[in-house]
Amino acid sequence: MKIGNIDLGDKPVLLAPMEDVTDPSFRYMCKHFGADMMYTEFINADGLIRDAGSSVAKLTIYDYERPIGIQLYGHIIESMVEAARVATEANPDVIDINFGCPVKKIANRGAGSGMMRDVPKMVEMTRRIVEATHLPVTVKTRLGWDDQSKNIVEIAERLQDVGIKAITIHGRTRAQLYTGKADWTLIGEVKSNPRMHIPVIGNGDIDSPIKAKEMFTRYGVDGIMIGRATYGRPWIFAEVKHYLKTGELMKPLSTAEKVEIARLHFERSLQVKGAKTGMLEMRRHFGSYFKGLPHFKDIRLKLLTTLNPDEVYSLLSLIAERYGEYVVDESINPSPWADKQD
Incomplete structure (x- = not known):
């Protein structure tokens, strides 16, 4: 094309x-x-x-x-x-x-x-x-x-x-x-x-x-x-x-793999937007990367409220440690940002 x-x-x-x-x-x-x-x-x-x-x-x-x-x-x-x-x-x-x-x-x-x-x-x-x-x-x-x-x-x-x-x-x-x-x-x-x-x-x-x-x-x-x-x-x-x-489906990503992707995204956001704006704008993405994880409310709240980049990195490490190879069924977990332009 x-x-x-x-x-x-x-x-x-x-x-x-x-x-x-x-x-x-x-x-x-x-x-x-x-x-x-x-x-x-x-x-x-x-x-x-x-x-x-x-x-x-x-x-x-x-x-x-x-x-x-x-x-x-x-x-x-x-x-x-x-x-x-x-x-x-x-x-x-x-x-x-x-x-x-x-x-x-x-x-x-x-x-x-x-x-x-x-x-x-x-x-x-x-x-x-x-x-x-x-x-x-x-x-x-x-x-x-x-x-x-x-x-x-x-x-x-x-x-x-x-x-x-x-x-x-x-x-x-x-x-x-x-x-x-x-x-x-x-x-x-x-x-x-x-x-x-x-x-x-x-x-x-x-x-x-x-x-x-x-x-x-x-x-x-x-x-x-x-x-x-x-x-x-x-x-x-x-x-x-x-x-x-x-003609074959890829193996679903584990939560640990998603953590590494979210970490890379976060680092890029800080580089492009600076610490304050980069932190704020990543919140919508963190909510989507880890949607569907069980018993995740406390970690999610911290991810969506902290303004400390070091705390974000610590939380990402905690998610990887706690959930590791856990796989979310993405087909039943639509994004919370579904009202955006498509």
Whole structure:
């Protein structure tokens, strides 16, 4: 699969852009386990062109992350075009447009999936962004605004016609938010449309290697994107790739192995964000890495409240010592961060 001149190989597995999740330290872990392409957290176009610190900080990327895309969202065409120019200067491999975020405060003002209520504006914004950058432009979107307007087949054609190089489709409408099951039927229709010649990437509810292979086989997508199932499980990329290659499931990780992964993630977070911020932002990940361990409440509370890095390392050593080879059944322990973008 190619996005422009970027060759991602056969059946690539991509990391979804997720607010407050896909920061550099988490991306480091996902790349470590084989993510073929990743995206930054989504960036507010208005904040970026105002030079707001939080938005500008999200432009930071590292060479080892490549290929990587910067994702932008906004509802004003001129702001999005200018933000695309600013993002291009950060030298990513791709500029991605967020037409998929269903969060009320974003969608109700016409950004994210809210753009699906005004398809002509959606197409014009995309055309202008394609013209504003030399980089490949991609789009992430949904099936439609609601069940009465599942117009993704038409939208995909029109966005392709104005120059995007790939489209990622989440198998829900905006009205669904994250409820119910993702419906991949229309994703398959977009892929099988004879007018489509750009890669079609499927997204939504991929939480196991078996399901990943099923989506490739049943719907013929060029790639898959994983979001929520990566929380506390960045090794899912290795699991999927192993299964696609061999047809066999990887041996589940022991708690001791997860401790070493969490330790590496924690060290990277401290390096990238500094002690205070790195500590605070790791809390959501610690809660996911060790979800499902029995009699874990006291240790969890300490992990989620301490501001002392040395205490975190001690707690991680304690977890490894106490739980060792214990294996959690991840299929029945969904992440507590399931409301984030996917």
